[in-house]
Amino acid sequence: MAAADPLNPLVHVVDDDADFREGLAWLLDSRGLATRCWDSGEAFLRSLRPGDDWPCCVVLLDIRMEGLSGLATFERLKALGWPWPVLFLTGHGDVGMAVAAVKNGAWDFLEKPFQNNRLVDQVLAARQVALSWQDDSRERLRFRQALAALSAREREVLDQLLQGHYNKNIADHLGITQRTVEFHRANIFEKLRVNSAVELAHRMGRYADPPS
Structure with missing residues (x-):
């Protein structure tokens, strides 16, 4: 065309x-x-x-x-x-x-x-x-590319955020410090261009690949 x-x-x-x-x-x-x-x-x-x-x-x-x-x-x-x-x-x-x-x-x-x-x-x-x-x-497309570029640890933190866990709970679940969780959370928000966990969940539902 x-x-x-x-x-x-x-x-x-x-x-x-x-x-x-x-x-x-x-x-x-x-x-x-x-x-x-x-x-x-x-x-x-x-x-x-x-x-x-x-x-x-x-x-x-x-x-x-x-x-x-x-x-x-x-x-x-x-x-x-x-x-x-x-x-x-x-x-x-x-x-x-x-x-x-x-x-x-x-x-x-x-x-x-x-x-x-x-x-x-x-x-x-x-x-x-x-x-x-x-x-x-x-x-x-931009969101999916940014999502695919997350590190393995960032993806773990992302999964915990989507389950509604707080930073302290995520730290306990993953065996890392709360400060490290906060660092990864900030990086995730910056890479995916969101300002809150609520916005993150909304964009995941709208743009991410559906589960297989």
């Missing part, structure tokens, strides 16, 4: 109607939103390599297309582990399917014909969600 500006994620327009696709791209471009158009779900899927770190983006996906339908395209995206918002474009008769898709993980849907301002507002909202997910993904 082509490189994108991380502060202005691409909007991928996937629709087999050339006039509609080009008109929608023109509308989004006129509002400062970078776009890339695809004439089929197959074409968009071919641009993705499994396992790639796909750039932050938003997908506008027509629910009915010749060949691979929008719903089938969405299912394949999910199977690939697609992380970014998918917004379905649907006709009146397909609203039920679009609602089901949202319940199955799509971000939202818009019914044709739609007001230009409403569509742009929805895309902007989806873009903000994508940017927040991107920031969260970066913080998760």
